[in-house]
Each structure stands twice: as structure tokens, then as C-alpha cells.
Amino acid sequence: MTPQIKQSARELRRLQTRERILGAAIAEFQASGMAGADVGAIVSAAGVAHGTFFFHFPSKEHVLLELERREEARMATEFVRYLRRSHDLTAALTKVVGLIAGLEQRLGPVLFRELLALHFSPTRPSDDDWSDHPVIVSLVREIERARGDGEVHPEVDAFFSAAFFLLGVYGVLTTVTSSDTRDAMLANLITTARRGLESR
Template sequence: MTAQANPSAREARRLQTRQRILGAAIAEFKRSGMAGADINAIAAAAGVAHGTFYFHFPSKEHVLLELERREESRIASEFARFLQQRHDLATTLDALVDLVTGLERRFGPLLFKEILALHFSPTRPHKDEWTDHPVIVLLVAEIERARGDGEVHPEVDAFYSATFFLLGVYGVLTTTENTGTRDTMLHKLVSTAVRGLEVR
């Protein structure tokens, strides 16, 4: 019994340490960006030795990858809950915009841009397929459902439509600082996407 309890206690401590490091790294990235982040400051804030950071995360990029995976999973769960309610294409795209802009508000523009930069970086530590990203998988499936129901033109490519829409959202958020202008652009992005998808 004791032999089984010890490994699980060690694993619980390991996960707690990893979580402290992740939290300290997020705070440091918000302040300084990934490039300017100080590993010593992260380790000190997490209450661990310098080498412990590298035991859990081989690089600062790996911290962002972990954060991206967690947040994408959280957003996908919220989006999936939304899709269980009554909705149409416009409210679906609006809901996704709200979820992405909510992430930017929580992280701040600097960390949000760092995550997107790493996501699209050719030097990203792990290469993913689009099917590894649950948010885009859900949006593709929703466009395919709408196409099957006759709401979307039969020749619409769900993957490309979902990808272009999300790229548009990211583009607005990373290049436009004025809140009013951004809101207008995001509203127009949704309405343009819907017009392009719907059967006329």
C-alpha cells in the first residue's frame, strides 16, 4: 500500500511544481514577453531551483505550447457547450470571436501575440496537424453540419472557411488597438463570412 502511495504523492508534487512554474512564467511573459522573460525570475517566483525549470520545460517556447494547449482545450469545451444550444451560423461565429477576445483580455495583448507567433512559427517545437486543434475541429464540423442542413452553399470547403475566419480574427486582434475599430472590424468579419458561406 505504501509503495503505491509514494509514486502518486511524488506525481502530485511534480504536477504542483509544474503548475507553479507555469503560473510564474505566464506572469513573467505578460510583463516582458517571451524573448525578454528571465528564467531566473520565473524560478524564483515559483520557489524552485533554476534547473527545475528546465526539468519541466526544455525551453520558454515549451511553456507557451503548454499554455496554448490548455487554453485551446478550455475554449473548445466552452465552444462545444455553446454548440449544444440553439444557434445559427452568425451566432456561432460571434460566440467564437467572444471566446478568442476573452482569451486576449485575460492574457493581455503581449502574451496573446506571443502565443499566436509561436503557433504560426516555422520553428515551433512540435509540428501539429489541424486535427490536433479542437477549436478548429469544432468549427469545421459546425460548417459541415450547416452545409448538410442546407444553410451553407454545397461547394463551401469547411476547412478553408474555418481557417480563413480564424486567421481573420487573429489578424484583427493583433494589428488593431482601437477598441471601437476592432469591434466594427470583427462584426464585419462575421457578417462577411456568413454572406460568403450561406446559400443564396
């Protein structure tokens, strides 16, 4: 029984170290962007040796991948919880916009753009596909639900509709700085997407 306790303690220390490195890296990325982030500053803030960073994260890009996975899971959980309540498709699209805009506010514009740049990068160090991203999976299911309920046209492709909508949201958030203009564009995006999906 003692070896199992030691193993658990070692695993707990490993996870705590990983969390310290992740937190320090996120703070550095928020201040300097990923390209300008200094691994030396990250390990110094985390209180670990230089090689420990690369033991946990093979590259700075892998830090962003970890952050992306966590944030997507968090947003998807909140979105699914929202979808359990009474709603229509317009309200669901509005909720998605709110979740993504909230992510940008939480991370800051620099890190948010870095996250999106990596997400769409052809050199992204991951071989996942859209079904590995719980937010788009949940939105696709919601559009499919609405299609089944007759809210949207029966020939609507749920995946492409979800993907184009999310691309529009990302585009507005990363290119428009005026909050009034941005809010108006996002509201128009929701209205336009909804009209494009209508069954009649």
C-alpha cells in the same frame, strides 16, 4: 500498497511544481514577453531550482505550447457546450470571436501576441496539425453541420473556411488597437464570412 502511495505523492508534488513554474512563467511573459522573460526570475517566483524549469519545460516556447493547449481545450469545451443550444452559423461565428477576444483580455495583449506568433512560427517545437487544435476542429464541424442543413453552399470547404475566418479574427485582434474600430471590423468579418458561405 505503500509504494503506490509514495508514487502518487511524488507525482502530485511534480504536478504542483509544474503548475507553479507555469504560473510564474506566464506572469513573466505577460510583463516582459517571451524573448525578454528571465528564467531566473521565473524560478525565483516559483521557488524552484534553475534546472527544475528545464526538467518540466525544455524551453520557454514549451511553456507557451502548454498554455496554448490548455486555453484551446478550455475554449473548445465552452464552444461545444454553446453549440448544444439552439443557434445558427452567425451566432456560432460570433461565439468564436467572443472566445478569442476573451482569451486576449485574460492573457493581455503581449502574451496573446506571443501565443499567436508561436502558433504560426515555422520553428514551433511541435509537429501537430490542425486536427490537434480543438477550436478549429469544432468550428469545422459546425460549418459542416451548417452545410448539411443547407445553411451554406454545398461546395464550401469547411476547413479552409474555418481557417480563413480564424486568421481574420487573429489579424484584427493583433493589429487594431482602437476598441470601436476593432468591434466594427470583427462584426464586419462575421457578416462577410457568413455571406461568403451562404447557399444561395
